[in-house]
Amino acid sequence: MTPSSDSSGERAHQGFRHRFWEWFFDRPRVRRNLWKHLRRDFAAVTLRRPDYLFTLDVADHWSKKMFFRPDWQRSTVNHLVDRLREMNLLEPGKTVLELGAHIGSHTIYLHSTGAFAGAIAVEPHPDNFALLRHNMVQNGLDSATSCLNVAVDEQEGRAEFFSYGNGFSAQGSLQPRLDGEQPTASHWVETCTVSSILSRAETDAADISLVHIDVEGVEYRVLPGVFHALGPRVPVFTEFFPGLYGLERAGEMLDWIGSHYASCIRFAAEVAPTGDETVMSPKQMAEGLDFSNPEDLWFDLLLFNP
Numbered sequence: 561m562t563p564s565s566d567s568s569g570e571r572a573h574q575g576f577r578h579r580f581w582e583w584f585f586d587r588p589r590v591r592r593n594l595w596k597h598l599r600r601d602f603a604a605v606t607l608r609r610p611d612y613l614f615t616l617d618v619a620d621h622w623s624k625k626m627f628f629r630p631d632w633q634r635s636t637v638n639h640l641v642d643r644l645r646e647m648n649l650l651e652p653g654k655t656v657l658e659l660g661a662h663i664g665s666h667t668i669y670l671h672s673t674g675a676f677a678g679a680i681a682v683e684p685h686p687d688n689f690a691l692l693r694h695n696m697v698q699n700g701l702d703s704a705t706s707c708l709n710v711a712v713d714e715q716e717g718r719a720e721f722f723s724y725g726n727g728f729s730a731q732g733s734l735q736p737r738l739d740g741e742q743p744t745a746s747h748w749v750e751t752c753t754v755s756s757i758l759s760r761a762e763t764d765a766a767d768i769s770l771v772h773i774d775v776e777g778v779e780y781r782v783l784p785g786v787f788h789a790l791g792p793r794v795p796v797f798t799e800f801f802p803g804l805y806g807l808e809r810a811g812e813m814l815d816w817i818g819s820h821y822a823s824c825i826r827f828a829a830e831v832a833p834t835g836d837e838t839v840m841s842p843k844q845m846a847e848g849l850d851f852s853n854p855e856d857l858w859f860d861l862l863l864f865n866p
Contacts, residue, residue: 574731595627596746606698611724612668612696615691622730626665637669639833640797640862643825644770645675649795649864653677654769659712659782662730664695665686666772676769678704680761684711684721684749685732706761712844713751714781721749728790738806752784754789765789765801771796777804780813787820793865796821799829803857810851816862827860 564649598618600606606615609630616623625632629849644650654677656670661681670676682698683689689709696702711734713720721734722743734751736743758765771786775781779798786796818822824845825837842863848858 589630631771634669635832641673641675642831644760650675651769654765655767656770657768658772660774663691663693680706680709682712682845692793710750710752712782717751718748720746721752722746754785768794773798777801780809792865797862800861807851814846821863823861829858829860
């Protein structure tokens with residue numbers, strides 16, 4: 561046997577081993593057992609995806625979703641960008657403003673679409689912010705991403721930031737919950753208006769082409785500031801979460817949306833888009849809601865003016 565045949569045989573053996581372990585660790589039962597050991601022995605774990613690295617806090621419930629469902633919600637981001645391009649609503653070479661960036665999954669997804677020259681990622685929770693910056697650095701996105709450790713709100717200052725549940729880092733909010741659930745922790749954070757955030761990031765309003773809002777129940781306070789700073793030109797992708805801010809306030813928010821945006825598209829929360837989402841007016845969307853239906857108490861909205 562020649563040396564070249566030895567090396568080709570070794571490469572084939574390595575390829576087989578790689579495919580076997582890839583298959584083995586993709587099995588749900590194996591991943592469940594692995595997650596238990598990771599939570600016991602490690603503080604963080606880094607996932608290697610085909611086109612990015614992502615570091616998770618293994619004590620966090622949201623990270624568990626990413627571990628068991630790699631690229632979680634990436635299809636929604638890709639579909640969102642595709643729809644905006646189809647409707648000629650996304651100006652190329654601009655910046656995406658992400659209000660509530662958590663640890664950076666959507667920031668990475670948005671960068672990967674190639675639709676944006678840069679991003680502004682705003683995250684108030686200090687532990688989340690540390691992972692957000694780390695994930696930008698390890699993916700070479702730090703120079704294209706302005707990370708700000710502040711909370712977006714109606715005014716400048718400081719406010720109490722509430723955390724709920726052990727290991728639910730994505731559910732922190734400036735607003736106490738209406739259902740009476742008590743926060744497990746709280747701390748004071750700096751608050752900034754949207755205009756102030758743009759100033760800190762040294763970005764003109766004209767350079768923003770999309771806003772993504774995920775602020776756990778204070779959307780009704782943030783949306784007017786977004787509109788004031790950016791005007792009707794910029795599409796907004798936001799959570800709509802009546803379960804967090806109550807039906808009366810949800811109605812007021814819908815009225816405000818209807819008076820400032822001509823069109824919207826509804827996306828189901830945490831469900832991959834189907835591609836048949838309908839463009840409608842906010843009034844049409846509001847008239848179709850039934851708040852006794854759990855699906856109408858939490859979903860995503862794309863708001864825009866054609």
